[in-house]
Amino acid sequence: MTVIDETAGALAPAAPAAPLLDVRDLHVEFRTRDGVAKAVNGVNYSVNAGETLAVLGESGSGKSVTAQAIMGILDMPPGRITSGEILFHGKDMLTMSGEERRKIRGRKIAMIFQDALSALNPVLSVGYQLGEMFRVHQGMSRKQAKLKAIELMDRVRIPAAKERVNDYPHQFSGGMRQRIMIAMALALEPDLIIADEPTTALDVTVQAQVMDLLAELQREFTMGLILITHDLGVVADVADKIAVMYAGRIVETAPVHEIYRRPAHPYTKGLLQSIPRLDRKGQELYAIKGLPPNLTRIPSGCAFNPRCPMAQDVCRTDVPVLHQVGPGRGSACHFWKETLGD
Amino acid sequence: MTDSPITAQGPAAPAAAPQGEPILQVRNLVKHFPLTQGILFKKQIGAVKAVDGVSFDLYRGETLGIVGESGCGKSTVAKLLMNLEQATSGEVFYKGQDITRLSGRALKAVRRNIQMVFQDPYTSLNPRMTVGDIIGEPFDIHPEAAPKGDRRRRVRELLDVVGLNPEYINRYPHQFSGGQRQRIGIARGLALNPEIIICDEPVSALDVSVQAQVVNLMEKLQDEFGLSYVFIAHDLSIVRHISDRVGVMYLGRIAEIGSDAEIYEHPTHPYTQALLSAVPVPDPEAREHRERIILSGDVPSPANPPSGCRFRTRCWKAQDRCATETPLLAIPERFADSGTLAAHESACHFAEAVSY
Incomplete structure (x- = not known):
């Protein structure tokens, strides 16, 4: 197989093959009362136009912090990006001026948050909030902006958009509010959307509607999409590739189909096994022992070693690198061969 | 062991069992929350029909799962079963006694046998109480359940049963992770050796890798103490795993x-x-x-x-x-x-x- 990787991009700078977003060796720390919490410890991932990358992890795995760093909305202090690059269209956003970043934020990269009710302003109508995008970024008049807002609400299939444009967030149901969030993210037709747990707060029947809508709009605009989630099921539906995070590192990356069939990292494997399955009813569920680590005291070597059934001495001393385990697949485990094998 | 409240009373019921006598019978349970208008002179202008005619039986030793989306009334059913909310109409029979009509001492006696585990282990534990006080509180309310001098020992035993180190008895809830807090909540539910535990979304606030641990613990405890569970959740795969029977709710009714x-x-x-x-x-x-x-x-x-x-x-x-x-x-x-x-x-x- 031919691998089109960074070296190709380095030879011909700004070649069309360069990914839309390329995160390189990102490190983020937080100063807390208990010491320095290392939230992100060397994350690498890239997203192409029209591609969906799912970032999977539990709370505290660093998946949302990475997204906040990309968006430039990290709380600093206490947060601090200690090293790394975030290349967007080949340009490092971390070295840009505030002015330049503001031009990208919202216009080129947009974000959808988990809790639409707290992300929307309760005292402004949704039409006003949607229109704000056009007034601020494109200098439209109030009247024009409102028409655009109605158009957007139509686009995300809010019934009777014309009548509802002056309604306030609390007058919409959870699913509708999330559609408004999607509309807001889409407003300026960005190149990249980051969706942080977009359906976690929704019921399953509504969750399916919202995910379908998001996937459809993504195809229509050929946007890149980073989907941050803890739900293995949601990922399977829409993602092209997956990055699994644990304690601030990516422990496994793979095309979506492969990871479910043959996980190459014991953590991913444990997560998949702990899902209740029909053929194992009545038996004990497989459970990963122990708890996710405290980020101020991440275990030495592989962060997963205290919970890992395969851990050996080397796991306690050496940090595993992301081994290439197949086409487009990586696993940060010393024993990836054994994990893949059985 | 005869004096310990943490042992099963009598033989444990078979695990998969809609046989035998129901331990809880719910008949046409209705809960309407009034919608009022006006400040001084309140007048009712309607009602939120949270639960509107729900009937089911719970058998000894079984797990009845209740699934449904938010707003379908599943949590209100849980509160009605405990008589934490006063039912508008309908009956809940526990051993032939209608608990919706009970109050005072009689209700307190029934509640000793029906306990609850809540969804959010962060807000359902008092942050100013030690774990020992939290798990021991049921004994303050039902002093007949354990003699005063014996309570600390019981609490240590309970901590051990739910897989926590008994040495943690003097710690506070914030010193524990979500999964550990949920174990504390379960220990509190077990304290009085109840027959029925009503679990309202007991694992939904937990991380995926920790959910399985808590589900396994609940199944183990059920076998050990012959408990009956009403397991309310929106996660269909977990409900399927743990339940013997399942009820699907939609807008206040069982579909x-x-x-x-x-x-x-x-x-x-x-x-x-x-x-x-x-x-x-x-x-x-x-x-x-x-x-x-x-x-x-x-x-x-x-x-x-x-x-x-x-x-x-x-x-x-x-x-x-x-x-x-x-x-x-x-x-x-x-x-x-x-x-x-x-x-x-x-x-x-x-x-x-x-x-x-």
Whole structure:
């Protein structure tokens, strides 16, 4: 197989093959009362136009912090990006001026948050909030902006958009509010959307509607999409590739189909096994022992070693690198061969 | 061991058992929350029909799962079962006694046998109390359950039973992780050696890798102490794993109820079918072979539910009859003698068998 990787991009700078977003060796720390919490410890991932990358992890795995760093909305202090690059269209956003970043934020990269009710302003109508995008970024008049807002609400299939444009967030149901969030993210037709747990707060029947809508709009605009989630099921539906995070590192990356069939990292494997399955009813569920680590005291070597059934001495001393385990697949485990094998 | 309240009383009931006598019988339970207008002179202008005629039985030693989306009334049912909310009408019989009519001492006696585990382990534990005080509090309320001098020992025993180090007795809740806090909540629920535990979304606030640990613990405790669970959750795969029977709720009513295989493999109610098809499956290949039903719209407001069948506004099978005639929860006639798994109670005029 031919691998089109960074070296190709380095030879011909700004070649069309360069990914839309390329995160390189990102490190983020937080100063807390208990010491320095290392939230992100060397994350690498890239997203192409029209591609969906799912970032999977539990709370505290660093998946949302990475997204906040990309968006430039990290709380600093206490947060601090200690090293790394975030290349967007080949340009490092971390070295840009505030002015330049503001031009990208919202216009080129947009974000959808988990809790639409707290992300929307309760005292402004949704039409006003949607229109704000056009007034601020494109200098439209109030009247024009409102028409655009109605158009957007139509686009995300809010019934009777014309009548509802002056309604306030609390007058919409959870699913509708999330559609408004999607509309807001889409407003300026960005190149990249980051969706942080977009359906976690929704019921399953509504969750399916919202995910379908998001996937459809993504195809229509050929946007890149980073989907941050803890739900293995949601990922399977829409993602092209997956990055699994644990304690601030990516422990496994793979095309979506492969990871479910043959996980190459014991953590991913444990997560998949702990899902209740029909053929194992009545038996004990497989459970990963122990708890996710405290980020101020991440275990030495592989962060997963205290919970890992395969851990050996080397796991306690050496940090595993992301081994290439197949086409487009990586696993940060010393024993990836054994994990893949059985 | 005879004096220990943490041992099972009598032989444990068989695990899969809708046989024998029901321990809890719920009949036509209704809870309407009044909507009022005016400040000084309140007048009722309507009611949120949170629970509107729910009936089911809970048998000894079984787990009854209740699933449904938010706002379907499943948590209100949990509170009604404990008499934490006063039912508008209907009955809940515990050993032949209607607990909705009880108060004072009689109610307190019944509650000793029906305990609850809450969803959010962060807000359901008092941050200013030590773990020992939290788990021991039931003994303050029911002093007859354990003599004063023996309580610390009991609490240590309980900590051990739920898999926590008994040395943690003097720690505070903030020193524990979410999964550990939920174990503390479970220990508190076990303290009085109840017969029934009502679990309202006990694992939904936990991380995926920790959920399985808590589910395993709950199953182990059930076997050990012969507990009956009412397990309320919105995660269909976890409910299937732990439940012997499952009831599906929609807008304050039970749409369908039956054994786990009946509900998950042969659902006959369109809502159940849609709900099952919408669940994201962590297996892309199985996914592609499955037909998905995407429901349109949202759940209607329980303050103004649709006439007739409550699901008709989102149902693809709805006809005129559904608007006028409320379907009863019963075994559909056409399946009654079929002897198949489709022969279970379903509240739909056009119940149809599908197999997954």
